[in-house]
Amino acid sequence: MNAFDGATTVLGIVVGAYAAEITNQLWIISSGLGAALAMGLSGFAGAYMTEEAERTVSLKSLEKSMLSDLSNSVVGEASRFASFWTGIVDGVSPSVSAVVCLLPFILSFYGIFPMYLAIQLSIVVGLSLMFLLGVFLGRVSDRNVILHGVKTLCVGLVLTFVLLIFKLAK
Amino acid sequence: MYLSRSTMLRRLVLDVLKPHNPSVVELSQALSKLKGIEGVNIITYEIDQKVENVKIIIGGQKIDFEIVKKRLEDFGAVVHSVDEVAAGKRIIEEVRTPQDRSARL
Numbered sequence: 001m002n003a004f005d006g007a008t009t010v011l012g013i014v015v016g017a018y019a020a021e022i023t024n025q026l027w028i029i030s031s032g033l034g035a036a037l038a039m040g041l042s043g044f045a046g047a048y049m050t051e052e053a054e055r056t057v058s059l060k061s062l063e064k065s066m067l068s069d070l071s072n073s074v075v076g077e078a079s080r081f082a083s084f085w086t087g088i089v090d091g092v093s094p095s096v097s098a099v100v101c102l103l104p105f106i107l108s109f110y111g112i113f114p115m116y117l118a119i120q121l122s123i124v125v126g127l128s129l130m131f132l133l134g135v136f137l138g139r140v141s142d143r144n145v146i147l148h149g150v151k152t153l154c155v156g157l158v159l160t161f162v163l164l165i166f167k168l169a170k
Numbered sequence: 171m172y173l174s175r176s177t178m179l180r181r182l183v184l185d186v187l188k189p190h191n192p193s194v195v196e197l198s199q200a201l202s203k204l205k206g207i208e209g210v211n212i213i214t215y216e217i218d219q220k221v222e223n224v225k226i227i228i229g230g231q232k233i234d235f236e237i238v239k240k241r242l243e244d245f246g247a248v249v250h251s252v253d254e255v256a257a258g259k260r261i262i263e264e265v266r267t268p269q270d271r272s273a274r275l
Contacts, residue, residue, distance in 0.1 A: 066187060066248060073245060074246060075245075076246075
């Protein structure tokens, strides 16, 4: 679900930049990439340290029951492996979704299409990602996929409308 | 007396304490892949909150106890006791003697 954070943050940056009438692609790309990097590092460090701490407690408790050191066994290895890869997934997913949302601006920067289209495309990509993440959540929890897609989409729509209201209020 | 590694262990019955994961299925598959082992049987006879006690019966032509023990330790398991060992060219089954309580009953 960290990919949701990435999409939401970049959507906020894009709509905020549109509300502030920023027309320079590089500013949006730089802020978006900065946020993507920060979310990636924060996602990795936060998830890794939390997982590692929780799994160490669990391993120590198991070692107490077994009266033996399990750090060199597959149980210890599995614990380290899971902590590391949870960190990687939690770090990479928001960065990837953020970069995907920024792609229209990168293409616009190279003159493939105009800025106004990049803003619209980026918003559409961000909202679509949110919807797809909701669909995925609905699928893994074996519930209504459309309903879950619409729920997560609503978060993005609320964010977009709030920022657009700021633009209208200016 | 020096016991050569080439001495043929034909059957091992072990009392083992192990975590719930890896499961007995994974453990049996890992043990059965070891050299000299032809078959493995694992029976769970006690389950606690975090660990379980299992009886492992291993049969083969040339079982290396140290390798079996090492593999079990790799899986986080501990050998509590070696309950039966059969070695040599032929497996000798347990026999009842008049001294056995069960034989007297």
